Amino acid sequence: MIPLSWYMALSAILFCIGVCGFLTRRNVIIMFLSLELMLNGVNLNLVALSHFLESLRGQAFTFFIITVAAAEAAIGLGIAIALYRSRRSVHVDTVNQLKG
Amino acid sequence: MFIQIFFGYCALMITLSGILAISLRNPVHCVLMVLVLFFHMAGLYLTLNAEFLAAVQIIVYAGAILVLYLFVLFLVSLREELHLDAFIANPWIGRVIAGGLAAALLYVIPAFTLGEKGVWSVEAIKQVTHTKALGQEMYSTYLLPFEIGGLILLVALIGGLALARRDEGATETNAADEATTPLPAQSDHKEAAQ
Numbered sequence: 001m002i003p004l005s006w007y008m009a010l011s012a013i014l015f016c017i018g019v020c021g022f023l024t025r026r027n028v029i030i031m032f033l034s035l036e037l038m039l040n041g042v043n044l045n046l047v048a049l050s051h052f053l054e055s056l057r058g059q060a061f062t063f064f065i066i067t068v069a070a071a072e073a074a075i076g077l078g079i080a081i082a083l084y085r086s087r088r089s090v091h092v093d094t095v096n097q098l099k100g
Numbered sequence: 101m102f103i104q105i106f107f108g109y110c111a112l113m114i115t116l117s118g119i120l121a122i123s124l125r126n127p128v129h130c131v132l133m134v135l136v137l138f139f140h141m142a143g144l145y146l147t148l149n150a151e152f153l154a155a156v157q158i159i160v161y162a163g164a165i166l167v168l169y170l171f172v173l174f175l176v177s178l179r180e181e182l183h184l185d186a187f188i189a190n191p192w193i194g195r196v197i198a199g200g201l202a203a204a205l206l207y208v209i210p211a212f213t214l215g216e217k218g219v220w221s222v223e224a225i226k227q228v229t230h231t232k233a234l235g236q237e238m239y240s241t242y243l244l245p246f247e248i249g250g251l252i253l254l255v256a257l258i259g260g261l262a263l264a265r266r267d268e269g270a271t272e273t274n275a276a277d278e279a280t281t282p283l284p285a286q287s288d289h290k291e292a293a294q
């Protein structure tokens with residue numbers, strides 16, 4: 001039997017890998033991908049807690065998180081395409097029109 | 101013993117492919133690394149007796165969302181991307197923040213205590229199978245969130261269409277440009293001929 005803390009530690013590490021990717025990459029698409037990594041870390045935590053708490057609430061939440069992640073990917077990648085169409089670039093540091 | 105080794109293998113692969121996914125230069129390689137990560141994630145769900153979620157993880161995440169990412173990556177130009185810097189100007193700030201967050205989270209994990217246990221023990225789920233148990237919860241307790249989830253998907257569909265569609269005005273001007281640009285060239289030719 002695997003203790004709960006192992007799962008929680010792994011999901012914390014996965015979440016922080018996602019945070020690191022979101023803060024350091026220039027490409028908007030890879031930033032969205034890092035967001036997916038963060039969501040997966042949270043999903044793992046919820047499923048593990050749902051297993052150890054003997055309740056299906058966490059797994060239902062995971063199901064909804066996957067739904068929202070699909071919607072977020074569709075909208076975010078649509079924004080990335082619109083950005084590329086107007087700027088010919090998907091790098092966040094080139095989008096500084098409002099910087100003043 | 102086997103399950104611990106399996107967990108260790110999955111954890112190692114998840115960590116390695118996650119780190120590679122955020123540090124590789126070619127975005128397509130990043131997406132493929134995330135694909136490897138999602139498969140091992142599904143393996144971890146299997147160790148937690150969540151077979152339906154493991155299947156959904158592979159079908160929706162690996163099958164649909166990552167293919168969407170790959171298509172968008174092929175729409176933007178990759179050839180320039182390979183020669184540009186993959187990271188922002190000073191990435192160590194972000195790395196220090198993420199490392200500090202990881203240390204803080206790992207530090208507070210031992211203080212966690214489990215709450216009250218629910219009604220769906222492993223034996224209860226085994227009696228009705230996992231998919232049926234989750235479906236029963238989803239269509240009774242979480243019926244309203246389920247409907248809202250469907251609405252969110254509809255909004256995403258319409259929003260994606262509206263964002264990715266070209267403007268009517270833009271296409272008209274493009275068509276007008278294409279229609280007008282050959283004309284001066286022709287007149288030039290005529291002038292040259294005259």
